[in-house]
Amino acid sequence: xxxxxxxxxxxxxxxxxxxxxxxxxxxxxxxxxxxxxxxxxxxxxxxxxxxxxxxxxxxxxxxxxxxxxxxxxxxxxxxxxxxxxxxxxxxxxxxxxxxxxxxxxxxxxxxxxxxxxxxxxxxxxxxxxxxxxxxxxxxxxxxxxxxxxxxxxxxxxxxxxxxxxxxxxxxxxxxxxxxxxxxxxxxxxxxxxxxxxxxxxxxxxxxxxxxxxxxxxxxxxxxxxxxxxxxxxxxxxxxxxxxxxxxxxxxxxxxxxxxxxxxxxxxxxxxxxxxxxxxxxxxxxxxxxxxxxxxxxxxxxxxxxxxxxxxxxxxxxxxxxxxxxxxxxxxxxxxxxxxxxxxx
Amino acid sequence: xxxxxxxxxxxxxxxxxxxxxxxxxxxxxxxxxxxxxxxxxxxxxxxxxxxxxxxxxxxxxxxxxxxxxxxxxxxxxxxxxxxxxxxxxxxxxxxxxxxxxxxxxxxxxxxxxxxxxxxxxxxxxxxxxxxxxxxxxxxxxxxxxxxxxxxxxxxxxxxxxxxxxxxxxxxxxxxxxxxxxxxxxxxxxxxxxxxxxxxxxxxxxxxxxxxxxxxxxxxxxxxxxxxxxxxxxxxxxxxxxxxxxxxxxxxxxxxxxxxxxxxxxxxxxxxxxxxxxxxxxxxxxxxxxxxxxxxxxxxxxxxxxxxxxxxxxxxxxxxxxxxxxxxxxxxxxxxxxxxxxxxxxxxxxxxxxxxxxxxxxxxxxxxxxxxxxxxxxxxxxxxxxxxxxxxxxxxxxxxxxxxxxxxx
Numbered sequence: 001x002x003x004x005x006x007x008x009x010x011x012x013x014x015x016x017x018x019x020x021x022x023x024x025x026x027x028x029x030x031x032x033x034x035x036x037x038x039x040x041x042x043x044x045x046x047x048x049x050x051x052x053x054x055x056x057x058x059x060x061x062x063x064x065x066x067x068x069x070x071x072x073x074x075x076x077x078x079x080x081x082x083x084x085x086x087x088x089x090x091x092x093x094x095x096x097x098x099x100x101x102x103x104x105x106x107x108x109x110x111x112x113x114x115x116x117x118x119x120x121x122x123x124x125x126x127x128x129x130x131x132x133x134x135x136x137x138x139x140x141x142x143x144x145x146x147x148x149x150x151x152x153x154x155x156x157x158x159x160x161x162x163x164x165x166x167x168x169x170x171x172x173x174x175x176x177x178x179x180x181x182x183x184x185x186x187x188x189x190x191x192x193x194x195x196x197x198x199x200x201x202x203x204x205x206x207x208x209x210x211x212x213x214x215x216x217x218x219x220x221x222x223x224x225x226x227x228x229x230x231x232x233x234x235x236x237x238x239x240x241x242x243x244x245x246x247x248x249x250x251x252x253x254x255x256x257x258x259x260x261x262x263x264x265x266x267x268x269x270x271x272x273x274x275x276x277x278x279x280x281x282x283x284x285x286x287x288x289x290x291x292x293x294x295x296x297x298x299x300x301x302x303x304x305x306x307x308x309x310x311x312x313x314x315x316x317x318x319x320x321x322x323x324x325x326x327x328x329x330x331x332x333x334x335x336x337x338x339x340x341x342x343x344x
Numbered sequence: 345x346x347x348x349x350x351x352x353x354x355x356x357x358x359x360x361x362x363x364x365x366x367x368x369x370x371x372x373x374x375x376x377x378x379x380x381x382x383x384x385x386x387x388x389x390x391x392x393x394x395x396x397x398x399x400x401x402x403x404x405x406x407x408x409x410x411x412x413x414x415x416x417x418x419x420x421x422x423x424x425x426x427x428x429x430x431x432x433x434x435x436x437x438x439x440x441x442x443x444x445x446x447x448x449x450x451x452x453x454x455x456x457x458x459x460x461x462x463x464x465x466x467x468x469x470x471x472x473x474x475x476x477x478x479x480x481x482x483x484x485x486x487x488x489x490x491x492x493x494x495x496x497x498x499x500x501x502x503x504x505x506x507x508x509x510x511x512x513x514x515x516x517x518x519x520x521x522x523x524x525x526x527x528x529x530x531x532x533x534x535x536x537x538x539x540x541x542x543x544x545x546x547x548x549x550x551x552x553x554x555x556x557x558x559x560x561x562x563x564x565x566x567x568x569x570x571x572x573x574x575x576x577x578x579x580x581x582x583x584x585x586x587x588x589x590x591x592x593x594x595x596x597x598x599x600x601x602x603x604x605x606x607x608x609x610x611x612x613x614x615x616x617x618x619x620x621x622x623x624x625x626x627x628x629x630x631x632x633x634x635x636x637x638x639x640x641x642x643x644x645x646x647x648x649x650x651x652x653x654x655x656x657x658x659x660x661x662x663x664x665x666x667x668x669x670x671x672x673x674x675x676x677x678x679x680x681x682x683x684x685x686x687x688x689x690x691x692x693x694x695x696x697x698x699x700x701x702x703x704x705x706x707x708x709x710x711x712x713x714x715x716x717x718x719x720x721x722x723x724x725x726x727x728x729x730x731x732x733x734x735x736x737x738x739x740x741x742x743x744x745x746x747x748x749x750x751x752x
Contacts, residue, residue: 058403062436072506
């Protein structure tokens, strides 16, 4: 049995009047005594540990004891009161205890960084893959259509390629794709860049492959098959949709961490969706391109030559926009090396 | 270690806290008299009681990091509990006349509110991808439910805050909410609908933009009127009298601050670009200069505008708010806040966010401690004969259904 007494203030929950009191911790009860200078102490209130709710002990704030009927007790000597309660068998909650010292804060920081690294390396890519394949195809197609609409509005123009040439490319690719992956649905669109003659091809969510005139003019038929095969690889693995989901997830996590800060006015221009696994996406797409060429009894060598030509061309132009099928990670020499192994 | 902390705590208590009032009653009385003298003439009769904030950056960092870890580990579910612990930390460290505030929000209510918010936001983001009809229906639903949600959020916020064991309350009705928010909703709906359906008509977008500009101060006044004019503490009703003209005047001055910030940012951006060009002689840097200028504009606008509006609006709002016999005064200065914001943003950026809890405490300390409550009566006698808060809390379960926090 312990008896410790603390000065405190009692509020009855109805009036804001502050009643100076003393509070005793007796067994598993709190006893609240009046502390008037004029009269003898009278027992105002008794509360068992089970019926009161206690605030967390904070370094510079009073400890608050709340009864269900709205009565509140403010105990200024937080530390002594908390110690007495602990001795009597009412320690602070485990979260509150952990938060009192630095060791756990540092552990929490390390765990947090670990969690973020895990989410970045494994969690988000896995979740994005699951979402991309679980999503109804209609949603993916609408997203792709919206992206294409935006591109058409701002960056792309209708193709100026002759219609027979377009049909030839489409027919040839359709044949090659059927031999390599008969059940993959895709749609081939022809465009040119509004400014300059961009050499590129892209795969959008929902299976749309966009081929730009600049590429169609510079590549021979086999090279075109390789590049389009690469894009079809993105389509089969739903890389576009996975990129979208990954970007959204990264944005959401940054929102949780920086939300307080951002909510308070700033909006940092964050580059979203820079994920480690886009490198794997490119490798997977390359592998698919090689498989497609092989299924059609073609070598990967023309594709390698074409990669080299485009790299030089882009280098000479000093352009900073890397074509999608050559996107800088993985570094192109490394990718060419990898393709060479397949080619032999 | 504990002794040191203990000593520090006691000295703090002595510096400002109940202990001080007990130990040096004469000194405290003298100070109050001095404060009264400093007050402007019309308030000379009402002594001022400055709010005190005892939050500590190191302590809050530990709470913040645990909140963050648990929130991410539970995919956001813990955020409701985190919100309660954070709000309690700030309220329980805010003192008026030696007594602290308290927060009673239930985490489960907040979680329900957040799930609802996520559902509405998701619906709004995707509805137009499904079809125009779905998009328009979603905008309609948001317009219809918006004021109701806002009303619930206000109720939740006030009813779950207490001082001296007495709860605050919000007496605004749901009808009031619809009337107060009507112009804001109309113009928002017009923006959303015209942005989607009539994107090609430039003049329409311009008209809507001008409407925003012309009406925003008025709408802001209506909103603050609804929020501050309907607050209650016990049986005391708040009144809010800021004139629309005050808001227009503040915003007009804000536009001048904005122009100044823009000019400064363009000069900074141009200077950087010129330096880069001279040093590297690469025309590419002229293009990158555009980015630098853009970032400088964003940074300057944030660093100048936020402190300016925050300080000015706190002043026009609180100077015109009355709660029963209480009046309020703020001494917040845009210049001081500006310095504070620049320091906080810089450190937070440099430390990749780790400084944020310290920044939050510094900003809260400045904002809270620049508030003064003017009262002729002792706080003991301000509110009388109110309903016991337990009864109020029981009648509250409907308000507690959704704990929404809308920061306006």
